[in-house]
Amino acid sequence: MFGLGQRKKVILLRNAAHRGLGAFLRQAWATVADIGLRRRNLVFQLDGDDFLKNPPPDDPPLECRRVSGWEDLPASLRQRLESGEENLEWGDRSWFDKDRRLWLATLDGKDCCLAWMLGSDAGKHFFCPVPSDAEILFQMVVLPEFRGNSLQVRVHRIMMAERLQAGTKRFFVACHEYNYTSRRNIEKLGFRLIGFHNESRFTSRENWQPLTR
Numbered sequence: 001m002f003g004l005g006q007r008k009k010v011i012l013l014r015n016a017a018h019r020g021l022g023a024f025l026r027q028a029w030a031t032v033a034d035i036g037l038r039r040r041n042l043v044f045q046l047d048g049d050d051f052l053k054n055p056p057p058d059d060p061p062l063e064c065r066r067v068s069g070w071e072d073l074p075a076s077l078r079q080r081l082e083s084g085e086e087n088l089e090w091g092d093r094s095w096f097d098k099d100r101r102l103w104l105a106t107l108d109g110k111d112c113c114l115a116w117m118l119g120s121d122a123g124k125h126f127f128c129p130v131p132s133d134a135e136i137l138f139q140m141v142v143l144p145e146f147r148g149n150s151l152q153v154r155v156h157r158i159m160m161a162e163r164l165q166a167g168t169k170r171f172f173v174a175c176h177e178y179n180y181t182s183r184r185n186i187e188k189l190g191f192r193l194i195g196f197h198n199e200s201r202f203t204s205r206e207n208w209q210p211l212t213r
Helices: 004-019 021-036 048-053 075-083 093-097 151-165 180-188
Strands: 038-047 063-067 100-107 110-118 134-142 170-176 192-200 206-210
Touching (some): 038 048, 038 180, 151 180
Antiparallel strands (some): 038 170, 100 110, 110 134, 192 206
């Protein structure tokens, strides 16, 4: 039985195959490299001033609110998350006790997405140094029935706009090298690639490799 990570790789390969041979080969190489050579995470940064230079498109209405704790989630959604039947990688209840903030998005009155953001204190365990005026876009899950609506981009825009008003100056985000779908969404938000975090599959040695501008 595949784990969640392996199933995700299979889905990405299938999606790439639909886009053509070139996309499939690129996806296949990144997948093989991740399994057999090294685990690589791409790290991106977006300054608040750059975010504000690009106003969001006129998307359909999407409600997004901060969630103060587990009991603040709708009972039906809590039951769905606890059942584990859908393997929703939403996070964990214990995260509410750490420097992490959760947003719940609703579309047409229905729960559609959960997304976390880390404060700079939690960023001590991130792939690169995180300044005190920054925050990190972290775990996100779009419920299966709402996938394909570009919700990742829309929800992150709302979250970042709120945090900028609260005094945050810049944002970081990371994704696996093989996850081209996440990378495209990250770049749509205006993030720029600043470096790579590598972990060897042979030695488990880790290193941070910043890009020079």
